[in-house]
Amino acid sequence: MxxxxxxxxxxxxxxxxxxxxxxxxxxxxxxxxxxxxxxxxxxxxxxxxxxxxxxxxxxxxxxxxxxxxxxxxxxxEKYQSALEEESLLQELEKQPKCPGCGRNVEPDWILCPACHTRLNKLCISCGKVLELPWNLCPYCGNPQQKAYKSN
Ligand SMILES: [Zn+2]
Ligand SMILES: [Zn+2]
Known part of the structure; x- marks a missing residue:
């Protein structure tokens, strides 16, 4: 061949x-x-x-x-991890501190257990935890006392 x-x-x-x-x-x-x-x-x-x-x-x-x-x-990915860091920081900042003694407190406490500083108030109508300056309950809509009188 x-x-x-x-x-x-x-x-x-x-x-x-x-x-x-x-x-x-x-x-x-x-x-x-x-x-x-x-x-x-x-x-x-x-x-x-x-x-x-x-x-x-x-x-x-x-x-x-x-x-x-x-x-x-x-x-x-960079954007995602920046977001995660951001929300972690916000999470840390969100942890409330007692204005009286600086200890970490829970957001729904109404008194600091260490120094007895008033942290929040309870709605006079529904009993939910409200921040001190609020003069209206966001849960039930009931007006609160104008200003909180401490003790
Ligand atoms: Zn305190
Ligand atoms: Zn209420």
Whole structure:
């Protein structure tokens, strides 16, 4: 069985063309992936250009380098963790303190157990805990005494 060298060389050329086309497609899709990825992680145009240049110049190693230097969190994740921190801080700030002795008190206490400072008052109608300056109960709508007379 004899092969025509011309046919073999044609087949090899076609295979090489396929391989090149495949590599180019792979390279382009990596480039697109990196560009999409970096845009989720950084709004810094320098970072975006750097990522693109890395991948264009070094098709395989560029991606590895990009993996190493890219910001670990996406903008979305950063936003989420900032929100969580914020709400944690607010939670801490919400913990009320006794104005008399500075101890932590529960928001529904009406007296500080340590120094007996008046913290809240009870609605004269429904008995729910109200803040001292409120002159109207938000639960039942009943007006309260204008100002709380201490003790
Ligand atoms: Zn106190
Ligand atoms: Zn009430």
């Amino acid at each position: 004899k092969f025509d060298p011309q046919i073999i060389s044609n087949i090899v050329q076609i295979l090489i063309a396929f391989a090149v086309a495949f590599l180019v497609a792979l390279w382009l899709s990596i480039l697109f992936w990196v560009l999409r990825d970096i845009r989720q992680r950084s709004r810094d145009p320098f970072m975006i250009i750097l990522a693109a240049v890395l991948v264009i110049i070094l098709p395989i190693f560029g991606v590895i380098l990009y993996w190493i230097i890219r910001p670990t969190k996406t903008i979305e």
